[in-house]
Amino acid sequence: MTELPLITVITVCHNNADVIERTICSVLNQQYPRMNYVIWDGCSADATLDIVKKYEERISYWASESNNGTYDAMNNAARKSIELAGTDDQWLFFLYAGDRFANDRALAKIFSMEGLDFRNLKMIGGGVLKEKPMGGDTSLESAKSVSVIPKEPAFGVASSFIRADICRFDLDYPLAADYALQYQLYFKSGPDCIAVVDVPVIVTQEEERDARLLSQRIVKGEYLGVQSQHISWRWVKEYFKWRFLG
Numbered sequence: 001m002t003e004l005p006l007i008t009v010i011t012v013c014h015n016n017a018d019v020i021e022r023t024i025c026s027v028l029n030q031q032y033p034r035m036n037y038v039i040w041d042g043c044s045a046d047a048t049l050d051i052v053k054k055y056e057e058r059i060s061y062w063a064s065e066s067n068n069g070t071y072d073a074m075n076n077a078a079r080k081s082i083e084l085a086g087t088d089d090q091w092l093f094f095l096y097a098g099d100r101f102a103n104d105r106a107l108a109k110i111f112s113m114e115g116l117d118f119r120n121l122k123m124i125g126g127g128v129l130k131e132k133p134m135g136g137d138t139s140l141e142s143a144k145s146v147s148v149i150p151k152e153p154a155f156g157v158a159s160s161f162i163r164a165d166i167c168r169f170d171l172d173y174p175l176a177a178d179y180a181l182q183y184q185l186y187f188k189s190g191p192d193c194i195a196v197v198d199v200p201v202i203v204t205q206e207e208e209r210d211a212r213l214l215s216q217r218i219v220k221g222e223y224l225g226v227q228s229q230h231i232s233w234r235w236v237k238e239y240f241k242w243r244f245l246g
Contacts, residue, residue, distance in 0.1 A: 003034075004032070004033060004034050004111055004112075005034065005089075005090065005091055005111060005118055006034045006035070006036070006085060006087075006089070006090040006091070007032065007034065007035050007036075007090065007091045007092075007093060007107055007111070007161070008035070008036040008037070008038060008060075008081040008084070008085065008090055008091070008092050008093070008164070009027050009030075009035060009036070009037050009038070009093045009094075009095050010037075010038045010039075010040065010074065010077045010078070010081065010092060010093065010094050010095070011023055011024070011027070011037075011038070011039045011040070011094075011095050011096065011097055012040045012041075012042070012070055012073045012074055012077060012094065012096065012097070013039065013040070013041050013042070013044065013048055013096075013097035014041065014042035014043070014044055014048075014097075015044045015045060015046045015048060016044070016046075016048050016097035016098060017044070017046040017047040017048045017050075017051060019097055019098035020048050020051050020052065020097050020098075021051050021054075022098075022100055023095060023096075023097050023098060023099060023100055024039075024051070024052070024055050024059075025100075026095070026099075026100035026101045027095060027101070028055065028058050029101075029104045030101060030104060030105075030106065030107050030108075031104050031105050031107075031108055032105075032107040032108050032111070035107065036060040036061075036081065036084060036085060037058075037059050037060050038059075038060055038061045038062065038077050038080060038081055038084070039052055039059055039061075039062040039063075040062070040063055040067075040073050040074075040076060040077040040080075041062065041063065041064040041065075042064070042065070042066065042067050042073055043064055043065065043066050044064065048097075049064055060084060061080060061084055063080070068171065069171065069174055071169040071170075071171055071173075071174070071177040071178075072169075072171055074094055074169055075167075075168060075169055075171075078092055078164060078167045078168070081164060082164050087164075088163075088164040088165040089164070089165070090163075090164045091124075091161045091162065091163060091164065092161070092162050092163075092164050092167050093107075093160075093161050093162075094157055094158065094160075094162075095158075095202065096158055096204070098204070098205065099158060099202050099203065099204045100202065100203050101201065101202055101203075102129055102199075102200040102201055102202055102203055106201055106202075109199060110124065110126065110161070110197060110199070110201070113197060116195055116197075120192075120193065121163070121193055121194070121195050122162070122163045122166050122185055122189060122193040122194065123160055123161065123162050123163070123166075123181075123182065123185060123193065123194045123195070124160065124161040124194075124195045124196075124197060125143040125154055125155030125156075125159055125160040125161075125194070125195070125196050125197070126143055126155065126159045126160075126196070126197045126198075126199050126200060126201035127140055127141060127142040127143055127155075127159060127197075127198070127199060127200040127201065128140070128141045128156070128158065128159045128200060128201070128202055128203075128204055129141075129200045129202070129203040129204070130203075130204060130205070130206040131203060131204070131205050131206060132205075132206055133205055133206060138203070139206075140200055142198065143155035143159065143196040143197070143198075144196070145196065146186070146191045146194050146195070146196055147191070149182055149183060149186040149191070149194070150183075150186070150187075150227070150230070151227075151234070152179075152223065153178070153179045153182055154182065154194070154196055155196065156178065157178035158202060158204060159200075159201045159202055160178070160182075162181070166181075166185065167181075168181070169181060172225075173222045173225065173226065174222075175215070175218055175219045175222050176219055176222035176223055176225075176226060179222070179223060179226055180226045182194070183226050183227070183229075187229075187230070217242070220242050221242060224238060224239050224242060
């Protein structure tokens with residue numbers, strides 16, 4: 001029987017005392033035999049670190065230091081994960097503070113799927129269960145086909161597994177560095193190195209509408225920056241629509 005791959009789950013956090021415990025417990029409850037857990041805190045001023053210390057005997061590594069944004073912290077945590085395991089032959093999963101795995105066998109289900117060539121894949125994306133901010137029904141946002149990557153992400157970093165040896169986020173894109181990585185993989189290594197699975201991986205809370213609309217416009221601008229590596233008539237049309245029509 002083939003040995004299951006090593007997975008390092010990484011939680012980047014900052015002043016998340018109200019939600020960090022449910023995220024930690026979600027990771028520690030995973031029924032997966034080869035897993036490390038790294039928490040990378042951005043010098044929280046609330047009780048976040050007090051909660052982390054409650055579980056430090058079951059956490060592989062945690063640190064608290066300043067950073068230049070979320071993706072910088074993720075890069076630092078990725079490097080530590082490789083150092084910790086002594087190998088880059090592993091998968092990384094970034095579980096944001098407040099998010100949780102869809103169930104206790106989320107990791108085991110993905111990495112026992114038939115038909116996935118884990119040795120040659122570099123990124124795997126799944127679905128997201130979104131909860132309403134004030135409670136209520138949960139909706140499923142499935143990952144899209146890999147073929148959409150030239151135009152938009154197939155899935156977000158919050159529901160993706162990334163090989164440690166290629167996990168490096170470009171800080172020139174403060175909000176879309178995960179898409180930049182996905183885009184580069186698609187064109188440099190080919191679409192076959194990316195896979196989509198038709199299962200929810202995490203549960204997250206849906207953003208408020210106003211915040212979502214503002215973020216979408218900013219992120220769209222960064223997407224166009226990523227795509228400018230391959231300018232086409234579609235890109236020109238989308239750029240002018242974003243630039244002048246809002």
